[in-house]
Amino acid sequence: MRLPRLTRTIPRPGTGLVHFGPGAFFRSFVAAYTDQAMAASGGEWGICAVSLRSAGIRDALVPQGGAYQVVEMTPGGERPQRVEAITDVLVAPEDPGAVLAAMTDPGVHVVSLTITEKGYHLSPASGALQRDDPEIARDIAHPRAPCTAPGFIVAALAARRAAGIAPFAVLSCDNLPGNGALARGVVLALARARDAELADWIAANVRFPATMVDRITPATTEDDIARLARATGVEDRACVFAEPFRQWVIEDDFDTPRPDWAAAGAQIVGDVAPFEAMKLRCLNGTHSALAYLGYLAGHETVCDAVGDAPFEALCRHLWTAEILPTLETPEGEDLPAYCDALLARYRNPAIRHRTWQIAMDGSQKLPQRLLAPMADQRAAGRGIGGLALAVAAWMRYVGGRDEAGRPIDVRDPLADRLRALSAGADGPAARVRALVSVETVFPRALAEDRGVIDALAQALDGLERIGARQMVGRLVA
Numbered sequence: 001m002r003l004p005r006l007t008r009t010i011p012r013p014g015t016g017l018v019h020f021g022p023g024a025f026f027r028s029f030v031a032a033y034t035d036q037a038m039a040a041s042g043g044e045w046g047i048c049a050v051s052l053r054s055a056g057i058r059d060a061l062v063p064q065g066g067a068y069q070v071v072e073m074t075p076g077g078e079r080p081q082r083v084e085a086i087t088d089v090l091v092a093p094e095d096p097g098a099v100l101a102a103m104t105d106p107g108v109h110v111v112s113l114t115i116t117e118k119g120y121h122l123s124p125a126s127g128a129l130q131r132d133d134p135e136i137a138r139d140i141a142h143p144r145a146p147c148t149a150p151g152f153i154v155a156a157l158a159a160r161r162a163a164g165i166a167p168f169a170v171l172s173c174d175n176l177p178g179n180g181a182l183a184r185g186v187v188l189a190l191a192r193a194r195d196a197e198l199a200d201w202i203a204a205n206v207r208f209p210a211t212m213v214d215r216i217t218p219a220t221t222e223d224d225i226a227r228l229a230r231a232t233g234v235e236d237r238a239c240v241f242a243e244p245f246r247q248w249v250i251e252d253d254f255d256t257p258r259p260d261w262a263a264a265g266a267q268i269v270g271d272v273a274p275f276e277a278m279k280l281r282c283l284n285g286t287h288s289a290l291a292y293l294g295y296l297a298g299h300e301t302v303c304d305a306v307g308d309a310p311f312e313a314l315c316r317h318l319w320t321a322e323i324l325p326t327l328e329t330p331e332g333e334d335l336p337a338y339c340d341a342l343l344a345r346y347r348n349p350a351i352r353h354r355t356w357q358i359a360m361d362g363s364q365k366l367p368q369r370l371l372a373p374m375a376d377q378r379a380a381g382r383g384i385g386g387l388a389l390a391v392a393a394w395m396r397y398v399g400g401r402d403e404a405g406r407p408i409d410v411r412d413p414l415a416d417r418l419r420a421l422s423a424g425a426d427g428p429a430a431r432v433r434a435l436v437s438v439e440t441v442f443p444r445a446l447a448e449d450r451g452v453i454d455a456l457a458q459a460l461d462g463l464e465r466i467g468a469r470q471m472v473g474r475l476v477a
């Protein structure tokens with residue numbers, strides 16, 4: 001029997017926000033907070049969501065009038081909550097003009113982003129714009145028909161400036177340290193390539209608040225969609241499944257109106273940096289460690305991995321010995337308690353977060369998650385055994401074969417280059433030297449640090465000889 005589709009129950013609000021990247025995390029997080037902010041404090045904060053690539057989410061959401069459900073996954077059961085903040089979904093390559101028109105609307109005050117690390121087209125190690133990136137080169141050559149999010153932002157700001165419309169704030173919600181400053185850097189560099197005066201105007205007039213975002217939201221599967229339909233009697237092709245926990249820390253740096261996100265529980269603070277470092281290193285750092293080492297050891301999900309005693313001990317070792325010493329405590333937080341809570345979140349059996357999913361785009365994630373604490377530990381003369389093992393596991397992973405010799409589906413913008421470097425080197429020490437030469441991933445200071453190279457070579461050698469589970473066991477013994 002065909003079930004009815006989920007539909008909207010309240011009229012569409014006016015659109016106040018344009019968002020790039022309508023994936024699962026946006027729907028469980030930015031859109032859900034915005035929905036609740038409107039419910040609490042009103043305002044015309046409907047969201048025009050823009051996909052830079054596929055039409056899948058548009059095709060799922062439009063027949064539902066933009067409505068969908070966020071299902072909170074607790075070990076005790078599933079709780080769907082309807083979100084109706086999305087007013088429209090555009091697919092940029094189909095009609096870039098419609099995206100620019102939406103962004104130039106005077107009622108739009110915020111442009112937010114969940115475009116993942118690679119969406120910024122920056123060198124992850126240095127933060128510099130990658131001008132030779134084909135999409136960036138295209139946006140520089142054709143600034144009025146952009147294809148990247150930063151390209152759209154520059155084009156829309158130029159149009160608003162020309163029309164005398166106040167600019168919007170740009171709100172990066174990606175897992176990058178200083179994400180506001182990074183977004184600003186890309187936008188200014190692109191604008192300068194087009195028109196130096198425009199760049200100066202953006203620098204003087206546009207705010208780029210930093211944020212820390214946190215909610216574990218695995219990709220939705222067809223099974224999830226079918227299970228929810230059976231439970232509710234309604235088909236929702238845009239549903240998302242997320243943990244109950246969420247935390248949004250936003251820098252108090254707006255001169256435009258914004259939704260009352262604080263009414264929905266967001267923390268508005270003067271300095272996001274300590275929160276961001278805590279989250280990126282404690283959560284995302286151990287996530288990536290569990291992703292590479294766990295995948296190699298045959299663990300399909302984070303929950304499976306931390307259910308294996310040596311992997312839980314690995315997390316505890318990383319936090320206590322190699323990550324917390326590099327952090328300053330953000331106001332109102334307790335770092336050891338934060339890590340205990342993380343372990344409980346990882347153990348949530350209702351969240352099937354695949355190690356393979358987290359392993360994606362490692363070349364974009366390693367610098368802030370594992371290499372930054374590694375550099376701090378080295379500078380302070382402290383140990384890096386756990387971080388080196390995690391980075392070596394990434395090296396093994398990008399080689400493209402698992403411990404049984406089966407191919408790994410490595411998804412990474414640098415996948416081909418990494419596989420070639422790995423295959424072209426003879427032995428683990430040579431592989432380490434080849435891979436640390438990728439300067440967009442490894443900062444010079446680490447690539448030239450003998451102690452780091454030796455630790456990586458030893459860890460990779462162990463991974464190749466005795467495998468990930470044994471190596472983790474030795475580390476935590």
Ligand code: CS2
Pocket residue numbers: 175213214215216217283284287288357358359365
């Ligand atoms: C994960 C994150 O896929 C990944 O790289 O580490 O998506 C993580 O689940 C979120 O940052 C949690 O807030």
